[in-house]
Amino acid sequence: MEINNKIIKLLDDLREKTPLVHQITNNVTINDCANITLAIGGSPVMAEDIHEVREMVSLASSLVLNIGILTTGSIEAMIAAGKKANELNIPVILDPVGVGATSYRNESCKKIMSEVKLAVIRGNLSEIKSIYGIDTVTRGVDASESFVAGSNEFTKAKAMARNFADKFNTVVAITGEVDIITDGKTLYATSNGHKMMSRVTGTGCMCTAVIGCYLGAGDNNLIAALAGVVSMGIAGETAYERLDKKIEGSGTFRVKMIDAMYNLCDIEINKRSEINEE
Amino acid sequence: MEINNKIIKLLDDLREKTPLVHQITNNVTINDCANITLAIGGSPVMAEDIHEVREMVSLASSLVLNIGILTTGSIEAMIAAGKKANELNIPVILDPVGVGATSYRNESCKKIMSEVKLAVIRGNLSEIKSIYGIDTVTRGVDASESFVAGSNEFTKAKAMARNFADKFNTVVAITGEVDIITDGKTLYATSNGHKMMSRVTGTGCMCTAVIGCYLGAGDNNLIAALAGVVSMGIAGETAYERLDKKIEGSGTFRVKMIDAMYNLCDIEINKRSEINEE
């Protein structure tokens, strides 16, 4: 399948280039984000102080902004790094964790989006709806809304994603049971992954970090977002298959996800990817 | 046993309700606390900025405060969140990590306790003695004093715990080789767990997080504290049993503890719980 070949090519480039991925992220999942970046073949750097983010991002191939734990300083640093990245044509991805839950997150997210040009934005349905201005319920930082393929909600989400991507001239990735990735024109619906991923903190953040790695390896933002979502989904379902369900649980599952990302290869992608272009 | 049934009922309710547990905690074990919360069936949210903690805690079923790594901002945020929780009758648990080691910790802990009404306070013997005003030696953040069942020290600790709970109108949980959980009237002494738990950072913090989950699932603070301590102890001893001692150590032990919490069920609780009511 042609689209698989594009993903495989980008994965090869990633491992060849080992892009430096500058991440300003939250303290809950910062270690997981660094380790998944190394697992797939990237090189993470997590600087977040305003005094050095501009200089650090200048060395990087891509920039990941994640608002999982906000502080006044971190927003300022994200915007400074983001602007510098824009100047240098370094792609920026935003993960608007928990947006919709508090006004502080909403405002911070708006501020970032108004000052930084984003290559990709990845969130769950509640988060993306919230940014888009549709009334929704965000319950903490976990997905509180979702949809299944073929549902009315799915059709609506696809239309919203396209409009969002058009309006902000970016790539939108909505992840959940089914995932939507679009640049406003082409739209991919993918369904890799396993629901156990929601029982480990940071699978969303890790997905964003992996997209960050792909962004740093090539120059097609849409394919990078698709590759990241599919890679993370494959890692999750591979980990689930290898679990001894009688005695193993979310602890081992998390370790095996990172193992699967480390071992991700063309064979796995060709065997497992579930991608529909619409 | 009747008490086991109460714990099992609360665990069922927890998994049915998936309570949102707002945690303001330390950066050493924040990821472990989020993952153990997800493992037992809760939903963690870790917001700590003063600008959003009041709004975030309003969405939550319980609030966990952990002073493992203090900063000026975090104490202020803890008190703001705690007061809001009190207003809304959302139960608050405090983990006074390392209190007794520095005057800053002592004062911060006192400040929180004077401004926020606590449903439960969980610490090791040194920490609880230190708060209670008994001269003690806190060595860093790890347990430096303990007792065994039947000892004179154990008798004294039980009396102190009852008085403490009475004085502050709260539930006190002292964890160690033997654990004491009391609301001042009823007192449970439990002895689940394994000493290897002290070789993994954050088993105390994780215990507090698990109590936070139970607090968010029901309305009996004493049973919630008991259920949390027993669940964590069972997870620890189950993990130890499943360890290949020749080649595995504290790394695998930690992963298997989270696995055991994920798989915790009525059968395990009935088989393993060691609870004495006094």
Add this chain to the structure above:
Amino acid sequence: MEINNKIIKLLDDLREKTPLVHQITNNVTINDCANITLAIGGSPVMAEDIHEVREMVSLASSLVLNIGILTTGSIEAMIAAGKKANELNIPVILDPVGVGATSYRNESCKKIMSEVKLAVIRGNLSEIKSIYGIDTVTRGVDASESFVAGSNEFTKAKAMARNFADKFNTVVAITGEVDIITDGKTLYATSNGHKMMSRVTGTGCMCTAVIGCYLGAGDNNLIAALAGVVSMGIAGETAYERLDKKIEGSGTFRVKMIDAMYNLCDIEINKRSEINEE
């Protein structure tokens, strides 16, 4: 081998004494540093607020400073803790993570080194060259330069390490494929470890933490640095050997490294250590 016996003796002392190791470190690997400290037999405490670091370090047997994620507050706290440690003759180790990448890191590092007397400094080749004032390329926080035994670069690195140690009256440890540990007079070249360690975040930070544990257990800084580097290398190569390469990767490797540190013993050290004195 006599040098092995010195390491084994220090490891025994470490496990007998369980030294309290105060660490002011970065949020990416803080949990790993605490867990590796516990795995080898030390007791970690991670306080970083300026209000309590002086008091906390007074309780400790050694102090670890790691600039992996800098903030204005953290540098100030590092210097305050370092000065107090110097007053009390508590050994201090510095890990200059990513120095050379930004001017902020360079200045912060210089500031610490000018105000705090260091027992040991551990970094990769780029970092040590950068501090020493040799033009180099630091790419984020990962090693960007290295050398192999017998190469011209290796000879130059040994000379630089000796001069550096002399000039600052400290022990210098340069880690990489081959490691150099010297106090300016005696120099050890070691070659334990496995290149897969570079695919897990924090193996450098963990090495520094382990040296911190050894520093807190005895009074020979050179042997402590050597023991830390060799112990971490042995843990890495043991973990690699126990990996099921078909399905396991960097996730399991990380867990097994901590397991191996937990199980490190005289037999392993005698069997595996690769140390040349020059």
